[in-house]
Amino acid sequence: RKEVEQDPGPFNVPEGATVAFNCTYSNSASQSFFWYRQDCRKEPKLLMSVYSSGNEDGRFTAQLNRASQYISLLIRDSKLSDSATYLCVVNDDYKLSFGAGTTVTVRA
Amino acid sequence: DGGITQSPKYLFRKEGQNVTLSCEQNLNHDAMYWYRQDPGQGLRLIYYSQIVNDFQKGDIAEGYSVSREKKESFPLTVTSAQKNPTAFYLCASSMEAHEQFFGPGTRLTVL
Secondary structure, three states, rough: OOOEEOOOOOOOEEEOOOOEEEEEEEOOOOOOOEEEEOOOOOOOOOOEEEOOEEEEEEEEEEEEEOOOOOEEEOOOOOOOOHHHEEEEEEEEEEEEEEOOOEEEEOOO | OOOEEEEEOEEEEEEOEEEEEEEEEEEOOOOOEEEEEEEOOOOOOEEEEOOOEEEOOOOOOEEEEEEEEEEEEEEEEEEEOOOOOOEEEEEEEEEEOOOEEEEOOOEEEEE
């Protein structure tokens, strides 16, 4: 079983739509969680950290469910510029485990 | 500006050659990392270093070597023992065990 699993998508949504996707992780002792965004042929960039109580940053909302060992990301009012691959990342001490990514395409 | 730089952006290697990828950061981060990314896959950890003159193998260290002689620098050598080196190589750094910040990457192609 992979340490971090994500639905690869793609999720094709119209501008203004809401899109949500999850990732699951295998290590119940994992302490911190992140969502990164990666554009085609570019490096990953930190989108947001995920806190136990859930957190929101503008149109982005992240939730953590420790009991079921999954993390979710919700994007409201999607923009064309949100088109990217979103990487779920789990931190175990110094080592990050990356999901393969969920591709989101926002169409006009 | 603070950040992480990697060079070269593109690198071509003949079979049997060793090549070295550069990674430099001026963020004063203690920890540095090397990852490999293949199409459709997540990033896989090659090596990481928490402090100068110390580093640990990641999940796919075979065929690679690193050094950490300075806090700012963490070069990666892809040796001829790495049988499938064509990939996108990403260097990252972090303060302790916090979120990591990535350089722009090096695309290595074996001819």
